[in-house]
Amino acid sequence: MSAALATATPSPARRLIGGLVRTRELGIILALAALVGYTAAGNPRFLSGQSIRDILLNTAILAVMAAGQAVVVITRNIDLSVGSVLGLSAFAVATMMSANPGLPMVVAILAGLAIGGVAGLVNGVLVRFGRVPALVVTLGTLYIFRGITYSWAGGQQVNADELPRHFLTFANDSFLGFLPWLVLIALIVVGGVSVLMRNYRVGRELYAMGSSPEAAELAGIRVARNLLGVFILSGALAGLAGVLFAARFGTVDAAAGTGLELNVVAAVVVGGVAVFGGSGTVWGAGLGALLLTVIGSALAVLDINQFWQQAIVGALIILAICADRLVAVRIARALRRKDSHV
Amino acid sequence: MSELAGDTKRDLKRRLAGWDSIIILLTVAVLVVASLSISNFGTGRNFTFLVLDLMPIMLVALPMTFIIVTGEIDLSVASTLGLASSIMGYLWNQGLSIESIIPICIVAGALLGALNGFLVTGLGLPSLAVTIGTLALYRGLAFVVLGDSAVADFPFNYTGWVTGTLGGGVIPNVLILIVPLAVIFGVILHATPFGRSLYAIGANAQAAHFSGIRVARTKFWLYVVSGAVAGLVGVLWTLRYSSARADNGAGLELAVVAAVLLGGVSIFGGKGSLPGVLAGVVLLAALQNALRLQDVSGQALNIVTGALLVLSVLLPNIASSIRSNWQRRKLRRAAAV
Numbered sequence: 001m002s003a004a005l006a007t008a009t010p011s012p013a014r015r016l017i018g019g020l021v022r023t024r025e026l027g028i029i030l031a032l033a034a035l036v037g038y039t040a041a042g043n044p045r046f047l048s049g050q051s052i053r054d055i056l057l058n059t060a061i062l063a064v065m066a067a068g069q070a071v072v073v074i075t076r077n078i079d080l081s082v083g084s085v086l087g088l089s090a091f092a093v094a095t096m097m098s099a100n101p102g103l104p105m106v107v108a109i110l111a112g113l114a115i116g117g118v119a120g121l122v123n124g125v126l127v128r129f130g131r132v133p134a135l136v137v138t139l140g141t142l143y144i145f146r147g148i149t150y151s152w153a154g155g156q157q158v159n160a161d162e163l164p165r166h167f168l169t170f171a172n173d174s175f176l177g178f179l180p181w182l183v184l185i186a187l188i189v190v191g192g193v194s195v196l197m198r199n200y201r202v203g204r205e206l207y208a209m210g211s212s213p214e215a216a217e218l219a220g221i222r223v224a225r226n227l228l229g230v231f232i233l234s235g236a237l238a239g240l241a242g243v244l245f246a247a248r249f250g251t252v253d254a255a256a257g258t259g260l261e262l263n264v265v266a267a268v269v270v271g272g273v274a275v276f277g278g279s280g281t282v283w284g285a286g287l288g289a290l291l292l293t294v295i296g297s298a299l300a301v302l303d304i305n306q307f308w309q310q311a312i313v314g315a316l317i318i319l320a321i322c323a324d325r326l327v328a329v330r331i332a333r334a335l336r337r338k339d340s341h342v
Numbered sequence: 343m344s345e346l347a348g349d350t351k352r353d354l355k356r357r358l359a360g361w362d363s364i365i366i367l368l369t370v371a372v373l374v375v376a377s378l379s380i381s382n383f384g385t386g387r388n389f390t391f392l393v394l395d396l397m398p399i400m401l402v403a404l405p406m407t408f409i410i411v412t413g414e415i416d417l418s419v420a421s422t423l424g425l426a427s428s429i430m431g432y433l434w435n436q437g438l439s440i441e442s443i444i445p446i447c448i449v450a451g452a453l454l455g456a457l458n459g460f461l462v463t464g465l466g467l468p469s470l471a472v473t474i475g476t477l478a479l480y481r482g483l484a485f486v487v488l489g490d491s492a493v494a495d496f497p498f499n500y501t502g503w504v505t506g507t508l509g510g511g512v513i514p515n516v517l518i519l520i521v522p523l524a525v526i527f528g529v530i531l532h533a534t535p536f537g538r539s540l541y542a543i544g545a546n547a548q549a550a551h552f553s554g555i556r557v558a559r560t561k562f563w564l565y566v567v568s569g570a571v572a573g574l575v576g577v578l579w580t581l582r583y584s585s586a587r588a589d590n591g592a593g594l595e596l597a598v599v600a601a602v603l604l605g606g607v608s609i610f611g612g613k614g615s616l617p618g619v620l621a622g623v624v625l626l627a628a629l630q631n632a633l634r635l636q637d638v639s640g641q642a643l644n645i646v647t648g649a650l651l652v653l654s655v656l657l658p659n660i661a662s663s664i665r666s667n668w669q670r671r672k673l674r675r676a677a678a679v
Contacts, residue, residue, distance in 0.1 A: 135609060144648035145648075262477065262478060266478065308486060310481055318472065318476065322467065
């Protein structure tokens with residue numbers, strides 16, 4: 001936005017630095033750097049290969065879901081059903097793989113995406129054609145999808161020894177020997193959705209829908225189609241996260257992912273996506289997921305009571321919203337000043 | 343909303359067709375059918391359990407209705423309940439008397455609500471985001487206060503009172519708390535200028551502000567009351583299960599919001615009635631209770647809760663679009679003649 005106001009074109013290096021300073025995600029990057037630096041100074045083992053690997057693996061599942069949620073929130077909606085979709089997908093895929101050990105990993109991933117996509121389609125249809133707010137719809141489907149999983153699973157769980165080996169090793173194997181598959185998938189998802197939102201027409205349309213739904217409709221944006229796509233994307237990514245969850249933890253019962261929706265929303269909000277829609281980035285949400293995970297590990301490494309973790313997450317969410325509000329107020333004031341000269 | 347005298351008949355008709363009266367009729371129907379067809383449903387013992395089960399949702403739903411009518415939301419209530427329970431356990435371990443602990447817990451809840459209220463009205467932050475933040479914050483603090491241990495040895499005359507009945511009959515003691523509170527909240531919402539002002543705020547906060555309603559101050563105090571009630575429910579919850587735990591009431595916020603919306607309150611504010619909400623709470627609790635007596639697994643009930651919630655917002659929309667379609671056709675026919 002501000003680039004259009006610049007009179008002269010600055011050198012690329014300067015533009016890069018200027019862009020970095022102005023970016024909303026700078027705060028998270030600084031917070032991450034400070035946290036990692038402080039923790040590593042207290043306990044150098046924090047930067048060991050194994051520790052970093054664990055953090056990245058834990059971030060991957062959250063980041064995949066946060067990418068979808070970020071898009072939903074950018075359109076001024078919310079998807080509270082993602083934790084239940086993860087549970088449904090994890091249990092379904094684990095059951096499928098234990099019954100058919102010969103199925104390749106790709107089939108498991110596709111099945112997870114499909115299950116989540118259908119769940120997302122249900123949300124999208126209800127939001128758009130039922131003219132019901134997403135908060136209410138996804139609150140309802142949070143119960144419904146979880147209920148379906150429970151009535152299917154009953155008290156049973158799928159244990160690691162019932163699952164095929166290749167399914168479980170996938171979570172620990174690495175691409176080319178150094179990049180864990182889970183992390184690679186998270187990078188592809190966050191990167192892909194970021195590019196889609198930033199560089200493609202449909203992405204810009206989604207920002208427009210979040211900024212002003214009425215204006216977007218009047219401007220000829222196909223709101224219904226886009227909204228369905230957004231909820232299908234969020235659901236499909238939650239379904240994919242379910243597959244990753246099952247592969248990583250091996251033991252899946254009907255309660256898998258309960259309450260996870262709040263962590264996902266927290267990652268998105270901490271990552272700088274405004275709850276009122278229209279602003280924020282997907283890669284910021286990915287950073288938010290990383291920050292939340294690093295906090296968890298840092299508390300453990302620093303020997304701080306684990307119970308502080310949730311309190312800190314809550315305080316961070318509130319701080320992030322305050323910071324967001326501050327930025328919004330300053331932008332509004334700057335715009336008003338500019339207008340008064342016209 | 344038209345208050346013209348000549349419109350009262352049509353108003354009454356519209357009232358009867360409104361979602362809140364449908365939900366009240368539905369609730370009565372479910373209660374009647376369940377007590378006739380399920381052998382243990384209509385017993386006094388089951389009635390006591392039913393009331394104890396719906397108590398937390400019912401009490402928290404009262405201020406929640408006010409907040410949602412003004413167009414805001416409070417998702418932190420269950421965490422406030424949990425923190426109050428933790429504080430109760432901590433202070434009891436410190437040797438304080440229960441008579442002083444209970445007011446402390448309620449005041450603590452009010453202070454937590456005040457923080458919500460300040461963030462929402464003082465800083466102008468969106469309540470959904472704020473209370474998702476304090477949901478995590480308060481629950482975290484609950485664990486910081488009490489850890490994952492439980493405090494259990496509360497005096498029997500208190501725990502026994504909460505689970506007991508009046509004179510050993512069928513009327514649960516807690517109804518002495520629930521009924522007056524529900525009446526007070528109902529009268530305030532539906533029979534006072536303050537209650538009307540809540541609807542005005544929900545319908546159009548800016549217009550309400552210009553017509554002299556102190557929007558920010560009103561909302562602030564609603565959050566304080568919501569926190570105080572959550573603190574009280576934290577105490578009752580602890581006494582009912584004789585167990586102060588940091589995770590008490592986890593997830594209750596969703597059930598409360600579901601009950602309020604099921605009762606016909608619009609999530610956008612400005613619409614809804616307290617009788618509808620009370621019916622919504624009873625309906626959810628009665629269905630769960632009835633299905634449990636039929637040996638339907640507790641978790642499968644989630645499907646019923648969720649489906650009811652979605653239907654409760656979907657059906658009025660479908661009905662209104664059918665009605666407007668029908669009216670348009672009538673107008674067209676009139677124009678043709």
